[in-house]
Amino acid sequence: MNILTQLAEKLQLQLSVIYDGVEIETSYKELSLDLIDMMGLNTHCVEPVPYANHWSQKDMILITYGDSFLEEGVKPLKTLDSFLEEHIGESVNGVHILPFFPYSSDDGFSVIDYSSVNESLGDWSDISAIAKKRKLMSDLVINHCSSRGIWFENFIKGEGKGSDYFFTASPDDDLSQVVRPRTSSLLRPVETEKGLQHVWCTFSHDQVDLDFRNPEVLLTFVSIIRQYLDAGVRIFRLDAVAFLWKELTSASINLPQTHEVVRLLRTLIEHSEPEAIMITETNIPNTQNLTYFGNANEAHCIYNFSLPPLLVNTLITGDCLYLKRWLMSMPPAQNGTCYFNFIASHDGIGLRPAEGLLSDIEINTLVNTMQSFGGRISWRTSETGEQKPYEMNISLFDALQGTVEGEDKWGLERFICAHAIMFALEGIPGIYIHSMLGTRNDYEKLKNTHHNRSINRHRWDYSQLERQLANTSSSHHTVLARMLELIDIRKKQLAFHPNAIQFVLHLGLQLFGFWRQSSDRKQSIFCVSNISKEDVELRLGELNLISTDTWFDLIAGTPVTNLNEVVTLSPYQTVWLTNIMLES
Missing domain, CATH: 3.20.20.80 (Glycosidases)
Structure with a gap:
């Protein structure tokens, strides 16, 4: 089975879930082929790699x-x-x-x-x-x-692209369960060529759903x-x-x-x-x-x-x-x-x-x-x-x-x-x-x-x-x-890396900290921030830094010479303590 056939079958299954119970004029097969054609997949179609990360620590x-x-x-x-x-x-x-x-x-x-x-x-x-x-x-x-777009203008006229693109309801419908992010009324009355209709507006009456x-x-x-x-x-x-x-x-x-x-x-x-x-x-x-x-x-x-x-x-x-x-x-x-x-x-x-x-x-x-x-x-x-x-x-x-x-x-x-x-x-x-x-x-x-x-x-x-x-x-x-x-x-x-390992550290309520580790397990970074306006002591011994590694504070650019040292973090100071100084 070639990739386009597999894709069409997958799309048909997804469409059957979306439109279950909804009367539509075209079949799922026809609609899947229309989607493939619309995306230009007939001429260029790639097989995606599952669970691939399309990002790294360089992305922002x-x-x-x-x-x-x-x-x-x-x-x-x-x-x-x-x-x-x-x-x-x-x-x-x-x-x-x-x-x-x-x-x-x-x-x-x-x-x-x-x-x-x-x-x-x-x-x-x-x-x-x-x-x-x-x-x-x-x-x-x-x-x-x-x-104010052409789609809604056509909805009001009752013809042309967009004339059937909008969700309508009746003020008599039970809309009590609808979750709203705004205080405006959900339905907007609109006079159309087909009579008075009430369009659904989740956000504002200028933003029609x-x-x-x-x-x-x-x-x-x-x-x-x-x-x-x-x-x-x-x-x-x-x-x-x-x-x-x-x-x-x-x-x-x-x-x-x-x-x-x-x-x-x-x-x-x-x-x-x-x-x-x-x-x-x-x-x-x-x-x-x-x-x-x-x-x-x-x-x-x-x-x-x-x-x-x-x-x-x-x-x-x-x-x-x-x-x-x-x-x-x-x-x-x-x-x-x-x-x-x-x-x-x-x-x-x-x-x-x-x-x-x-x-x-x-x-x-x-x-x-x-x-x-x-x-x-x-x-x-x-x-x-x-x-x-x-x-x-x-x-x-x-x-x-x-x-x-x-x-x-x-x-x-x-x-x-x-x-x-x-x-x-x-x-x-x-x-x-x-x-x-x-x-x-x-x-x-x-x-x-x-x-x-x-x-x-x-x-x-x-x-x-x-x-x-x-x-x-x-x-x-x-x-x-x-x-x-x-x-x-x-x-x-x-x-x-966005998917590198992360664990939360327990350092009290004034120090917020977590540990990150690279996927190859070679680099560790202990990230600790003083989130208060008071000086706070950080006992490095509580971090269990591996004694055979050499540690650095990436932000200060300084080495850590004593792994049992008590470091005083100034108000809102952050340290990123790592065992590897990566330069590129």
């Missing part, structure tokens, strides 16, 4: 908008490329350009046209130019699209994936994918059909481009998030959404209990899968992934502390109808300017400590552009947009940024230099 992703840097007379994507070449260089080999398509709201996540680049940013040649130099990650905004019960919607998104692959995209971020499949009288989140769609898309992508990977963006409680690994047959990577709130909570309380408990509970990602670690993003610090890990009292303390540092809070309606904090909107640099006791002098060291922890953890690190630069809360943009998330979506005047980065006394210069220093150390260590 910079997260940025296409217009994070503005330069007079220059398209923002070209300015972004210049920034990457001039200030990031080879330190970071991947870039996630947040939605770069024409859009109507939500800073890009309400897509009007999936096939075009927003003219204000540049064009496809600018995207491809960046993709030739770095691993390019693109959003696949798959759950919903803009109400697509109906994957219609196979044409699936085929359309497969054609979009093909276009992005041709443009050089190698990492697909499936935005809000947990909400993709809806069923009345259900929670309409994480349904079996959603998981099967993810598996099908992985099947198509890995047969087309073996190095391409998928990351699912599922901002949900931790146990639910983990299910998107499947059996190494769904997402290659999942966002470690619990890390940001737990790490921030650790650093503002000086107590690592909850972070340590969570890390001990996290299963190692099997080969072929990987965690995607981050502590800041274009969105805020999500609180749903902390549910069940932090108590309501601890979450409220965290929320109140972020508000005292200038942050804003976004809310959601819970299953019981009460308002609960959904997300903390604040720049990470401001979030770590103090503790529950208030602001202090340790903000920079606390901020660097957070990244030293994140860079060393099992997984691929993702760094938000404003963390790389130490950008502060943007109150002016918040005032202009009235959207809480705008506080951490600053657009830099590029000439002003250049002056800041050239000034050695500037905090932005200092942050970038120290971040790149840590990154360059990390990239050389085999024990920091």
Whole structure:
């Protein structure tokens, strides 16, 4: 049996799971052949290697908008490329350009046209130019699209492509179980040529949800994936994918059909481009998030959404209990899968992934502390109808300017400590552009947009940024230099491979530590951070360092001369103690 026949049979089986109980006009066999044709697999089809890791310790992703840097007379994507070449260089080999398509709201996540680049940013040649130099990650905004796009216009007219792409329901339906990430009403009434209809809007009334019960919607998104692959995209971020499949009288989140769609898309992508990977963006409680690994047959990577709130909570309380408990509970990602670690993003610090890990009292303390540092809070309606904090909107640099006791002098060291922890953890690190630069809360943009998330979506005047980065006394210069220093150390260590062994260390509540070991078992790294604003003693004897090895602190660049020594760690100091100094 040849590879195409095997692929077609696998797709038919996956389609039978997705559309079980749904009346569709074409057979599973015909639909599978359409999918193969749409992806161009008739002319180029590769057999994927199971459980292959398409990443190493050298991989890291910079997260940025296409217009994070503005330069007079220059398209923002070209300015972004210049920034990457001039200030990031080879330190970071991947870039996630947040939605770069024409859009109507939500800073890009309400897509009007999936096939075009927003003219204000540049064009496809600018995207491809960046993709030739770095691993390019693109959003696949798959759950919903803009109400101002041609698809929705055709839905209102009742004819043309898109006229049957949207999920509708009745206000009389039982929708009480539906999980909502927003406080707006779920259904939006729309006058159409067919009369009044109520379209499903998980997020906002400008973001109308697509109906994957219609196979044409699936085929359309497969054609979009093909276009992005041709443009050089190698990492697909499936935005809000947990909400993709809806069923009345259900929670309409994480349904079996959603998981099967993810598996099908992985099947198509890995047969087309073996190095391409998928990351699912599922901002949900931790146990639910983990299910998107499947059996190494769904997402290659999942966002470690619990890390940001737990790490921030650790650093503002000086107590690592909850972070340590969570890390001990996290299963190692099997080969072929990987965690995607981050502590800041274009969105805020999500609180749903902390549910069940932090108590309501601890979450409220965290929320109140972020508000005292200038942050804003976004809310959601819970299953019981009460308002609960959904997300903390604040720049990470401001979030770590103090503790529950208030602001202090340790903000920079606390901020660097957070990244030293994140860079060393099992997984691929993702760094938000404003963390790389130490950008502060943007109150002016918040005032202009009235959207809480705008506080951490600053657009830099590029000439002003250049002056800041050239000034050695500037905090932005200092942050970038120290971040790149840590990154360059990390990239050389085999024990920091995203799938290298990891064990949590028990060193009390003020020292957060874990041990990493390379797959060949030759390199070990003990990663220990003082997460408090007091000097704390680290007894090296408790680490059981092998006495026949020579040990070094990678960050300080100094040898460890006495394995029984008591080392005093300054507030928020991190040590990476290794038995092998790798230089390349």
